[in-house]
Amino acid sequence: MSNILDELINSEEEILEELIKIDNQVCHTNFCLEDLHKKEQIEINLLGDTLFITEGEPNTTIAILDELIAQPNNTYYLFVNQRFLALNKWLTTRFIELTNIRIELITDINYNKFLKRNDLFIMPIGELALVEQVKEDFS
Amino acid sequence: MQIENLVGNFEDIFNPKVTYDGYFVISSYDFIVSSKYSKGLNLVREELYKQYLSYIYPNHQNFIDSVNISLLFYSSSKNGYGREFTPASDLFIKDYISSLFKTSLKEPENLEIIAEDNKNFLREILKNIKAILNEKMNLEDNSILYNAYLKTKNLVIKNLKDQANNSKSIREKLTNNSILSNEKNLKFYILSRLKEQATSILLHYDNIVKRMNKPLDMSKFNNLFDYDTLYLRLAKVFLNTSRDSLEKGHELPTAVLFLYKYYNALKVLKNYHFVIDASNILYDGEKRKKYSTRDFIREFERFILPIEDPEIRYYQIMEKENDIDYYDLNNVYKKLEYLKALEDARIIAAEWDFIPKGESMTPRSQSLLTKKRKSSKDLDEEREEKREIVLKRQQFLNNTPYIYKGSGKNKFDGYIAYMYSNGFVIFEKFYENQETLLPSKSNATYVMNIDNFVEMSKLSKPEIIKYIKAGNTDVMRKNHTSSWEANMLSIINSSFYSKELIEKIDRLISLGKIENKELGKTL
Numbered sequence: 001m002s003n004i005l006d007e008l009i010n011s012e013e014e015i016l017e018e019l020i021k022i023d024n025q026v027c028h029t030n031f032c033l034e035d036l037h038k039k040e041q042i043e044i045n046l047l048g049d050t051l052f053i054t055e056g057e058p059n060t061t062i063a064i065l066d067e068l069i070a071q072p073n074n075t076y077y078l079f080v081n082q083r084f085l086a087l088n089k090w091l092t093t094r095f096i097e098l099t100n101i102r103i104e105l106i107t108d109i110n111y112n113k114f115l116k117r118n119d120l121f122i123m124p125i126g127e128l129a130l131v132e133q134v135k136e137d138f139s
Numbered sequence: 140m141q142i143e144n145l146v147g148n149f150e151d152i153f154n155p156k157v158t159y160d161g162y163f164v165i166s167s168y169d170f171i172v173s174s175k176y177s178k179g180l181n182l183v184r185e186e187l188y189k190q191y192l193s194y195i196y197p198n199h200q201n202f203i204d205s206v207n208i209s210l211l212f213y214s215s216s217k218n219g220y221g222r223e224f225t226p227a228s229d230l231f232i233k234d235y236i237s238s239l240f241k242t243s244l245k246e247p248e249n250l251e252i253i254a255e256d257n258k259n260f261l262r263e264i265l266k267n268i269k270a271i272l273n274e275k276m277n278l279e280d281n282s283i284l285y286n287a288y289l290k291t292k293n294l295v296i297k298n299l300k301d302q303a304n305n306s307k308s309i310r311e312k313l314t315n316n317s318i319l320s321n322e323k324n325l326k327f328y329i330l331s332r333l334k335e336q337a338t339s340i341l342l343h344y345d346n347i348v349k350r351m352n353k354p355l356d357m358s359k360f361n362n363l364f365d366y367d368t369l370y371l372r373l374a375k376v377f378l379n380t381s382r383d384s385l386e387k388g389h390e391l392p393t394a395v396l397f398l399y400k401y402y403n404a405l406k407v408l409k410n411y412h413f414v415i416d417a418s419n420i421l422y423d424g425e426k427r428k429k430y431s432t433r434d435f436i437r438e439f440e441r442f443i444l445p446i447e448d449p450e451i452r453y454y455q456i457m458e459k460e461n462d463i464d465y466y467d468l469n470n471v472y473k474k475l476e477y478l479k480a481l482e483d484a485r486i487i488a489a490e491w492d493f494i495p496k497g498e499s500m501t502p503r504s505q506s507l508l509t510k511k512r513k514s515s516k517d518l519d520e521e522r523e524e525k526r527e528i529v530l531k532r533q534q535f536l537n538n539t540p541y542i543y544k545g546s547g548k549n550k551f552d553g554y555i556a557y558m559y560s561n562g563f564v565i566f567e568k569f570y571e572n573q574e575t576l577l578p579s580k581s582n583a584t585y586v587m588n589i590d591n592f593v594e595m596s597k598l599s600k601p602e603i604i605k606y607i608k609a610g611n612t613d614v615m616r617k618n619h620t621s622s623w624e625a626n627m628l629s630i631i632n633s634s635f636y637s638k639e640l641i642e643k644i645d646r647l648i649s650l651g652k653i654e655n656k657e658l659g660k661t662l
Contacts, residue, residue, distance in 0.1 A: 028629055115608050
């Protein structure tokens with residue numbers, strides 16, 4: 001996946017520059033195209049349909065998508081806390097086009113509407129504060 | 140000044156600009172006897188017929204002209220835009236059937252079974268009519284039908300003669316069949332007409348109910364009334380229902396508000412005097428023949444005026460505030476907005492000390508918002524580290540362009556809130572409480588708009604958590620991750636992904652859409 005992604009990033013450089021510009025304006029960040037090539041490693045154990053809760057960091061999204069290829073038959077939801085929506089949309093859209101894996105990007109301001117869903121595995125990924133908060137909310 | 144200017148027209152009475160809850164119960168008879176006439180026609184009756192009775196039987200001019208339609212219920216509107224008049228359709232049909240067969244149907248045990256009662260009566264009566272028409276039973280053996288025949292007979296003969304005078308074909312038909320000269324034929328004719336109508340009601344019962352549940356079009360009635368009669372008649376009816384409610388220990392009905400309006404108008408128009416025929420007034424046990432405005436004033440002052448009912452007192456207070464026209468809905472909205480703002484401010488003041496940016500703080504707020512800790516002897520290393528983080532976070536928010544900053548009291552002790560000009564409020568429990576100033580274990584900042592903030596201020600923390608866990612999406616929480624400051628700036632600067640921005644993102648992404656899946660195969 002990573003190699004393909006690198007190819008895609010190179011082929012859609014102009015579009016990505018535009019998307020990054022939008023994200024940086026909204027999120028008050030200084031993300032750049034090169035940052036997309038930075039690799040992040042995560043290990044996740046996929047047991048079924050899953051809601052991933054992240055702070056929206058694009059490299060976290062790439063790492064999650066990389067893991068999904070091993071379990072292509074589940075349905076996945078990705079909450080990104082309204083951060084880097086443009087890049088996250090690009091990443092998930094291209095991923096779906098390449099793999100046909102069912103993944104829905106949640107663009108809401110919070111994940112409250114999922115709090116009563118007991119048909120999904122809830123998987124917070126990221127910093128400790130986020131993980132703790134999510135665990136408390138879904139407990 | 141005319142009384143109509145003070146009390147208003149039909150819509151002013153029954154759908155005032157300032158609306159209220161509660162039911163009126165009014166007989167359509169009271170409307171009909173308060174009608175203006177034109178070319179011998181009772182205009183209110185004609186309009187009621189047009190809006191409702193015509194659904195039951197299209198040709199009211201001959202056979203059923205003597206039918207008196209019955210009760211109308213007046214209820215508050217469901218949509219919140221005013222009040223509506225809706226007939227009590229099953230009662231209406233019950234009275235219609237009673238009137239048709241010149242009998243009194245028994246009072247229903249409850250309103251839920253009235254439709255079944257009506258239908259059962261019609262089924263039974265149809266069975267008997269059929270037996271009589273087939274000569275298996277004598278008309279005299281069924282008291283209801285025999286009575287209906289006797290009471291309808293003369294009216295039918297008169298109608299048939301009138302028709303015969305006006306139409307050659309009807310004249311020939313009547314002569315050939317000898318309806319008018321042959322008693323048996325006349326019985327057959329009347330029973331056949333009753334059968335037709337009973338069958339029609341039974342067949343279309345549910346449809347009639349459905350159509351009759353349409354609210355009355357009140358605007359059509361505004362110019363049809365003799366208002367002197369209508370006001371006094373309504374006043375008497377409503378006075379009776381109010382007294383009836385009081386005697387039964389119930390609350391006063393909504394209709395009492397009309398009594399106040401009418402009474403106040405009569406007080407203004409000191410020389411105004413009017414009398415009505417008071418026979419057949421709903422709920423009137425006295426059976427008097429005449430009723431005057433003086434009778435009304437006397438009864439009102441005796442039975443209603445002395446009552447210390449909060450709703451009436453409120454109405455009196457409203458009437459007395461001459462500088463504000465409470466019948467103007469815009470004024471009421473303004474007043475409500477003011478009261479809501481006042482109430483909101485009261486709720487916030489109970490839980491928060493707010494100060495505008497740049498103003499000096501109260502000593503209490505000062506201690507919570509800016510004071511350094513008094514002593515570090517009880518703080519372990521972890522707490523000390525946490526305190527530094529909390530102070531840093533607080534410092535960050537202190538440097539943002541907020542317009543008000545507040546410290547929480549009571550159940551919000553230890554919280555600090557920042558209000559921004561874009562309507563967002565950011566708040567967080569920074570400290571356990573203002574006495575110890577120990578850093579709180581909180582790991583999230585709450586963000587919401589000012590309306591939600593007022594609502595949240597009414598709740599305890601467990602209730603807020605419950606509110607969030609119920610799935611409500613209007614309260615944001617931002618965790619203390621490395622992107623916390625950037626998140627706060629996005630909120631403070633209102634930099635969100637708008638609908639337009641998301642559409643732009645979608646357009647950009649669609650430009651590079653992968654059409655073939657060749658790349659995918661190499662995954």
